[in-house]
Amino acid sequence: MYKKIRIFFLLFMAIPGLILTASCTKKPVLSEQADMPQYQDDAYDSDTSKSTDIEESGLYDAERLAQKTAIQEAKENFLNENIYFGFDKASLSMTAQEKLMIKASWMQNNPAASIIIEGHCDERGTTEYNIALGDRRAEKVKSFMMELGVDDSRIQTVSYGEERPADSGHNEDAWQLNRRARFTLK
Numbered sequence: 001m002y003k004k005i006r007i008f009f010l011l012f013m014a015i016p017g018l019i020l021t022a023s024c025t026k027k028p029v030l031s032e033q034a035d036m037p038q039y040q041d042d043a044y045d046s047d048t049s050k051s052t053d054i055e056e057s058g059l060y061d062a063e064r065l066a067q068k069t070a071i072q073e074a075k076e077n078f079l080n081e082n083i084y085f086g087f088d089k090a091s092l093s094m095t096a097q098e099k100l101m102i103k104a105s106w107m108q109n110n111p112a113a114s115i116i117i118e119g120h121c122d123e124r125g126t127t128e129y130n131i132a133l134g135d136r137r138a139e140k141v142k143s144f145m146m147e148l149g150v151d152d153s154r155i156q157t158v159s160y161g162e163e164r165p166a167d168s169g170h171n172e173d174a175w176q177l178n179r180r181a182r183f184t185l186k
Helices: 002-023 038-080 094-109 127-147 172-178
Strands: 115-120 155-161 180-185
Touching: 038 094, 038 180, 094 127, 115 127, 127 155, 127 180
Parallel strands: 115 155
Antiparallel strands: 115 180
């Protein structure tokens, strides 16, 4: 009888042990790729290729946009950067010459561009004198640009004298802003 209890006890312990062991084993996982037909892999590769093409196209578009923005900024700088003169002077300062070198470089990079250089003066002096001084200023800028390699057929000059002030004030600060050469595109 002792022997029967022992066998019964071993079976009683072995059966739950086997059940627990069997339930803890890993179940086989079927790969999703194994279930997919081959043409779906090709479609995935095609989608990846399209995605890469779109990304490259996006980068290309971003580069083009950046390039267009840089060109537009250079054009705005060219047009908005005035050349300033001293009182009753038509000579170019070193700062003015440096600005004109940058403008000449822009002109060489944009061979289709033609410009008008406007000569301006402050309100002091007669109208006739200021028209002549504005003309000398515009011509001085034109000749410097030509020395830097810009063709004279692309540059036109005009003098407005004191007729188009940048600042309508009646003090030295306003007068300084009005003694200028201004650039416009034809």
